Amino acid sequence: MVVFRCGSKDVVTSMKPTIPDPNHDHRQCVDQAIAVANRICRQNKTRFTKLRRRVLELIWTSHEPVGAYGVLALMNAETEGNVAPMTVYRAIDFLIENRLVHRIASRNAYVGCSHPDSPHAGQLIICNDCGRVGEILEDTITKAVAAGAERVGFDGVSSVIEIQGRCHDCRELSDIHGNAGA
Amino acid sequence: MVVFRCGSKDVVTSMKPTIPDPNHDHRQCVDQAIAVANRICRQNKTRFTKLRRRVLELIWTSHEPVGAYGVLALMNAETEGNVAPMTVYRAIDFLIENRLVHRIASRNAYVGCSHPDSPHAGQLIICNDCGRVGEILEDTITKAVAAGAERVGFDGVSSVIEIQGRCHDCRELSDIHGNAGA
DNA sequence: ATTTTATTGTTATACTATAACATATTTATT
DNA sequence: AATAAATATGTTATAGTATAACAATAAAAT
Numbered sequence: 001m002v003v004f005r006c007g008s009k010d011v012v013t014s015m016k017p018t019i020p021d022p023n024h025d026h027r028q029c030v031d032q033a034i035a036v037a038n039r040i041c042r043q044n045k046t047r048f049t050k051l052r053r054r055v056l057e058l059i060w061t062s063h064e065p066v067g068a069y070g071v072l073a074l075m076n077a078e079t080e081g082n083v084a085p086m087t088v089y090r091a092i093d094f095l096i097e098n099r100l101v102h103r104i105a106s107r108n109a110y111v112g113c114s115h116p117d118s119p120h121a122g123q124l125i126i127c128n129d130c131g132r133v134g135e136i137l138e139d140t141i142t143k144a145v146a147a148g149a150e151r152v153g154f155d156g157v158s159s160v161i162e163i164q165g166r167c168h169d170c171r172e173l174s175d176i177h178g179n180a181g182a
Numbered sequence: 183m184v185v186f187r188c189g190s191k192d193v194v195t196s197m198k199p200t201i202p203d204p205n206h207d208h209r210q211c212v213d214q215a216i217a218v219a220n221r222i223c224r225q226n227k228t229r230f231t232k233l234r235r236r237v238l239e240l241i242w243t244s245h246e247p248v249g250a251y252g253v254l255a256l257m258n259a260e261t262e263g264n265v266a267p268m269t270v271y272r273a274i275d276f277l278i279e280n281r282l283v284h285r286i287a288s289r290n291a292y293v294g295c296s297h298p299d300s301p302h303a304g305q306l307i308i309c310n311d312c313g314r315v316g317e318i319l320e321d322t323i324t325k326a327v328a329a330g331a332e333r334v335g336f337d338g339v340s341s342v343i344e345i346q347g348r349c350h351d352c353r354e355l356s357d358i359h360g361n362a363g364a
Numbered sequence: 365a366t367t368t369t370a371t372t373g374t375t376a377t378a379c380t381a382t383a384a385c386a387t388a389t390t391t392a393t394t
Numbered sequence: 395a396a397t398a399a400a401t402a403t404g405t406t407a408t409a410g411t412a413t414a415a416c417a418a419t420a421a422a423a424t
Contacts, residue, residue, distance in 0.1 A: 018334035047421085049371070069410070084374065089412065094371095105287040106342045108380095108411060123327075125336055138330035141323070145305075145345060148320035152200035153350030154307055160288045162342040163327060168335030229390080231402070251379070266405065271381065276402095290380060290411090 018125055019134035019167050020063060030060045033112050037100050040116050044098055055091035056112070059101055063132040065109030068092060104133065106162050123161040129170035200307055201316035201349050202245060212242045215294050219282050222298050226280055237273035238294070241283055245314040247291030250274060286315065288344050303341060309349035311356075316349070 020029070037056055041048035058074045059066055066074075068088050075083045092110055095101035099116045103109075104124060114135045115122065121142070122135045141161065149157040166174075202211070219238055223230035240256045241248055248256075250270050257265045274292055277283035281298045285291075286306060296317045297304065303324070304317045323343065331339040348356075 018336070047370080051372070067410085068412080085412075086374080086414090087372070090372080105344070123330065125331065125334060127336075128338075134334070136330060136334055138326065138333075140326040141330050144320065144322040144326040145343070148305065148318055148323050149307065149345050149347060151320075152307060152316070152318055153353065154200070154309075154345065155348040155353050156310075157345055157347040159346065160342060160344040161327070162287070163331050163336065163339055164341065165331060165339040166337040171335065171337050229402075233403075249379085250381080267381075268383090268405080269403070272403080 018136065019127060019130075019132045019169065022169060026062070029063075029112075030057060033057075033060045033100070036116055037095075037098075040098055040100065046094070046098055051087070052091045052094055055088060056095055056100060059092075059095070059110050060112045063111070063134070065104050065107055065111040065126075065131075065133050067109045071110075102135070104162060105160050106164070121159060121161075123163055125167070126162060126164045127167035127170055128164055129166050129174075132167065134167070200318065201309060201312075201314045201351065204351060208244070211245075211294075212239060215239075215242050215282070218298055219277075219280075222280055222282065228276070228280055233269070234273045234276055237270060238277055238282060241274075241277070241292050242294040245293070245316070247286050247289055247293040247308075247313075247315050249291045253292075284317070286344060287342050288346070303343075305343040305345055307349070308344060308346045309352055310346055311348050311352035314349065 020026075033056060034053065037048055037053070054075070055071055058071045061074070068085065071092070072083060072085055072088045075081070075088070092101060092103075096103060096110075100113055101110050102113050102122075102124060104111060104126065107126070111124070111133045113122075115137065118137060122137045123141055125134045125136055127133070145159050145161070146157065202208075215238060216235065219230055219235070236257070237253055240253045243256070250267065253274070254265060254267055254270045257263070257270070274283060274285075278285060278292075282295055283292050284295050284304075284306060286293060286308065289308070293306070293315045295304075297319065300319060304319045305323055307316045307318055309315070327341050327343070328339065
């Protein structure tokens with residue numbers, strides 16, 4: 001089973017979609033992310049401040065991962081202010097601790113989390129063509145990792161699982177245009 | 183099935199060991215790594231130069247991952263010379279391309295590969311206590327990832343799988359000393 | 365109101381990685 | 395062997411990522 005969130009609802013599917021449709025209403029993604037963040041932080045008794053909210057919104061600018069300095073640039077572009085890297089990193093750390101954002105270790109970049117409520121660590125799927133990132137919750141992967149870890153005597157396991165390839169949309173595009181296309 | 187290399191032989195086991203025993207003869211690990219590298223590079227028709235060999239040896243200093251600048255420091259400590267970062271990075275890139283070394287994305291560090299011949303990407307197990315890194319080849323994980331990727335329409339998949347926890351040795355130690363121990 | 369705790373501001377610096385071009389070495393070709 | 399082509403290394407500079415340390419502010423608890 002694949003769970004993925006698009007707009008205001010969870011989509012449960014056995015095949016598609018993974019990374020949101022290019023034509024989806026992205027404002028809904030952002031709105032929901034903020035709404036969920038508000039709730040999660042209330043639950044966690046942590047403070048979803050103006051700064052943290054702003055950083056989260058900027059990370060949710062798209063489904064492509066953003067670097068910390070990318071967020072910084074967006075902030076400084078908007079406000080003509082002079083935000084320091086430290087400020088951004090602290091906000092990102094907070095968001096990660098509250099599971100609202102994922103760090104993509106293989107890219108030194110960050111992406112909004114699609115299921116901050118889920119107790120499981122998801123798997124990130126990263127399209128090398130379009131650069132977008134999605135998140136899947138494959139029980140078989142989670143279980144296989146847990147079983148593998150246990151088998152070798154590993155305790156208290158957390159995992160970084162980043163799957164890189166070409167997404168469904170990009171594959172369709174390339175099928176249409178043919179392999180020899182520029 | 184878990185495959186792992188200790189000294190001069192492959193160990194196939196369903197439970198232990200994972201990260202080599204603390205008392206193992208590490209010189210054998212290094213010697214074998216160099217021997218294998220020689221063979222692999224001959225097969226690949228790439229040149230296993232003195233510099234590359236030296237960097238590989240330094241990465242194999244232990245089973246803990248080393249940063250590029252760590253290798254650099256070791257080199258400059260040994261020779262009183264003045265090696266530049268670029269030199270180390272180039273050697274590391276070569277070693278990675280020839281599958282003799284893994285990059286640990288979650289730590290910006292590098293570790294010798296235990297099975298450069300295997301066509302499969304392995305999974306790294308990283309002990310947060312002792313810092314050592316091992317490598318497992320869990321078919322169930324590989325297959326689950328491939329299946330998950332395919333299910334969501336992903337192509338040409340490569341994966342970063344880094345499992346973090348506490349290794350068998352460290353768990354035993356902590357069991358002996360009790361949980362309340364300092 | 366005051367103390368405590370958490371958040372943000374600010375400056376400086378550490379750590380990681382690559383670009384660009386020069387030189388040297390090895391391999392292939394004549 | 396001499397030359398050309400390809401590969402590897404040296405060198406300098408710089409880009410990109412992340413954190414330390416301390417000051418100032420704002421919110422929560424007593």
